[in-house]
Amino acid sequence: MQTSTGTLSKRRRIFWLVPLIALALPLLTNPYTQFIANAMLIYTLVTLGFSVVIGNLGQLAFANTAFFGIGAYASAIASTNLGLPWLATVPLAGLAGAFGGFLASAAALRGIRLYYLAIVTMAFGELMRWFYTHTGVLTGGTDGLPVSRERDFGLALTSDTVQFYVFLIITCLLVAGTVNLLRSRIGRAIIAVRENEIATASLGIPTSQIIVTAFMWSGFIVGIAGAMFALHTGRVFPESFGLTQLIVNFAMVLVGGLGSVAGAVLGAVALTALPEYVRAFPGMEEIFFGVIVMVVLLVMPKGLASLLARVSPIFQQRYHRD
Amino acid sequence: MFLQLTLSGVSQGAIYALIALSLTVVYRSTTIVSFGHGDFVMAGAFLTYVLVVAIGIAFLPASLIAIVAMFLLGVAFSRGLIGPIRGGPHVGLALMSISFGFTLRGIARTVWGREVLPMPRVFDIDPIFIGSVVITGDALFIISIVAVLLVVFFTVLHFTDIGKMVQAVYQSERGARLIGIDVERFHNFSWGLGAALGAVAGVLIAPISLLHPDLGASFLIKGFAAMTLGGFGSLAGAVLGGLLLGVAEQYSGAYIDTTLIDITAYLLIIAVLLIRPRGLFGRKVVVKV
C-alpha cells in the first residue's frame, strides 16, 4: 500500500517529459503552426483555471471568460496607459484576475449557487464586456487596446519562438503550482466542499476560505493567460471575451475531462488545433464546438482523461461518480 | 414622456416576459435551465424569415410553421440529447443546452453569413394617439399577441384537466409517476412548449428588428434577468419580471444614460441575487442538515 503511493508520485515525474519534448517544438513549426502552438499554451491555462472551479470545486460559475478578459485588459492597460514593460504586466494581470475571482466567490458565499451562480457570473462577464466597450479612454472601446511587446528586460516578445519559450515557462510553473495545490490538503478540501459542504465545515475546514481560494487561484491563472493572450495577439478587443469564448473554454474543459489537470492540457491542445481546419467557413467553428461538446457529453462524459486513466492510475481523476 | 416610456417598456417587456415564461416552463418541469434558449428565439425568427423572404409564404402561416417546427425541435432535443444524461451532473445539462444553441447559431451563420438581415415589413397598423402618448402599431401588435397568449396559457394551466395534471407534476414528480403520468413524455413536451414559446418571441421580433445569428444571447440574458427578478420557477413572476425589466430599461435609458439600456438586465440580475435571491415570488430554498 505504502509503496503504491510512493511509486505513484515518482511515476508522476514523467510528466516533466511533456515540456521537455515541447522545448524542441519550434524546430518543427512554421510561423503559422508556431502561432497555434502558443495559443495552445494560453488555452491550457484557461482550461485549467476553469476546471478548478467547475470540476474540482463543483461550482457552476461562468466567470472564467471574465477573468480572461480582465487579465488581458489589465495587461494592455498597464502596457499602453502606464507604459510598463510586458513582463511586469503579466503578474499584474494575474492579480487582476484573482480579484475577479474574489468577486465571483463573493456571489457563491452569499449562497448563490448552481444555476443562479451560472447566471450571475454570466452577467458579470457581459458587464465587463460592456465596460471594455464603453470606457474608451481606458480601454480603447471597440477599436481595442494595443499591448506593447517591445519593451523588455533585454527580451522582446515579437518573435513567436521567443514567445513560445516564455509561455512554456509560465505555463509549466502554473500547472506545477496547480498540481501542488490540488494534491495537498487544500485540494482535498476543495473537492470535499463539492461533495458535501456541510460535512466539510464539521471537520474544522473553513469552507468559505476554501471557496475563495479556489476562485482566486482560478482567476489568477486565467488572468495570466489573459495577459499572454494580449501579448500573443498584440491588441485586445471586447468581442474576444464574449459567450463564444465561454463555450470554447467549456468545450476544452469537458473534452479533456472535468477536474483533471492532464485533461485540461489535452482538451486545450486538441481543441485549439482542430478548429483551425474549419475556421475559414463562417459558422462552421460554432457547429464544430457545439457538436463536439454534445457528442462528448453523450459518449464520454469524463473526457479524454478517462481514456488515459484506463492506461495508468496516475491519470485518475476525482470527478462526480456515477 | 413618462407614460410613453412606460408603454415602450411594456411592449419590449412583453417579449422578455415571453422568453422568461418559456424558460420557466422548461425549468419548472425538468429543473434544467435552458442556456441555449436564446438560440431557440433566434431560430424562430430566422425560420420565419426564410419562409417569408426566400420561399414567399405569407407571414402568418410562415410564423405558424416556424413555431410548430421549433416545438418539434424542442421535443427532439429533449429526447435525443437531454434524456440520456438527465440523471447526470448539472454542469453537463447546462453544457448540453449551451452547445445545442451554439450549433443552431452556427447553422444560422453558415446559411446567412455575417450579414444583418432586415425583414420586409409585413403589416402596417396605424399608430394610435391618446393625448400625447403614441401607441405604435408594432407595440400594439406585440402587446396584444402576448396578452392573448398569456391569457390562454394561464387559463389552460388553472382551469383545465391538463393544467391540473401539469401542476400535479410540478408539485411532486414522484407522486405524478405514481398516479400514472408519463413524466418523460411530460419533460419532452415541456421542452417543446418552451422552444415554441421562445419561437413566438422570435416571430414577434423578426419584423421589427435586424436579424443576425447572435441575437439570441442578449435575449437569453434578458430572460434570465426577468426570471431572477420575478423569482426563479414562478410562472407569473417570470411574466411580471419581464415587464418590469422592459420598463426599467426604458427608464434607465431615458433618465440616466442611453448606454445603460444594454446593461440594465445584468445589473438587475446581480442586484436581485445579492439582495433578495428568491426574487419577488420565488420560494425560499432551505438546506437541511
Next chain:
Amino acid sequence: MTSLLKVEGLSVHFSGLKALDDVSFELEAGQVRAVIGPNGAGKTTLFNAISGYARPTAGSVLLEDTEIVHCSPHLIAEKGLRRTFQNGGLFAALTVLENVMTGLHTQTPGTFFDVLLGRRKAVEAEIEIREKARDLLKLMSMDHMADTPAGDLSGGQQRIVEIVRTVASEPPVLLLDEPAVGLSPVARQQMMEIIKRLSGEKGVGILLIEHAVELVMAAADRILVMAAGARISEGTPEEIRSDKAVLEAYLGHA
C-alpha cells in the same frame, strides 16, 4: 471538576415550531450520554444547535468554559467539538484514506504558499498525515480499504470511516447522530464497542443519538430523553428504564 460541555437553556424555534425548547445538560470527559426520543423529537436539532448548524433562539453552550453558541460550525469543530451526520457525511469521490486526511486538515501545517511552491514543510506534513490516517484506519481494521473511493463502501463501512475521520484530530467532544442506523446486528455491536473504546481509552466525551434502546442501555452512562423539543427525563439507564413518564411519552409517539 468543570464539565467538558455544558448546555444551558438551549432553544431553537423555527417560525413558531419549538424544535428545541429549553434543554440543559452537562457532559464530562469519558462519559457517554445518549439522547433518545421519538422521530421529530428535536435530537438532530440539538446537535445542530450545539455544533453551530442551527441558530439557537436562546441558551448557552460552553465548551471547556468557552461560550461557542454563536460560533460558525468550522470554528466549533476547530475548538474540539466534532460530529457525524444522520445521513452520512463522507466525500464519495475521495478515497477512504483521503477522507480521513480531511479530518486532519486543521492539524496539517503549511500555508497556501508553502503548498503552492511545494516547500519541504508542506510536503513532509502531507506525508505525515497520510501515515497518521493510515494508522488510524489500521486501528479500525479498515486499512485494506484505504485506496477505495468512499462512495464504493457498504453502509456500515461508511459509518465506521466517518467516525475515524471525525475522531482523527482527537477532539475531546464527539457528537454521533445515529451512527448505527442501517447496520447489521453484528455491525451495530461493533459500533458500540468502538464508542465505548473511545470514551474509555481516550476519555472522549460522547453525545450519542440512537434509536435502538438495548444498545443505548448498554453503551450509555447517562441518558437524556426528549419529546417534542423538550427534555422529559434524564438519568442513568436504570433510572430511565423505570421512568413511567418516559415510557408513556416514548411509546405513545413511537
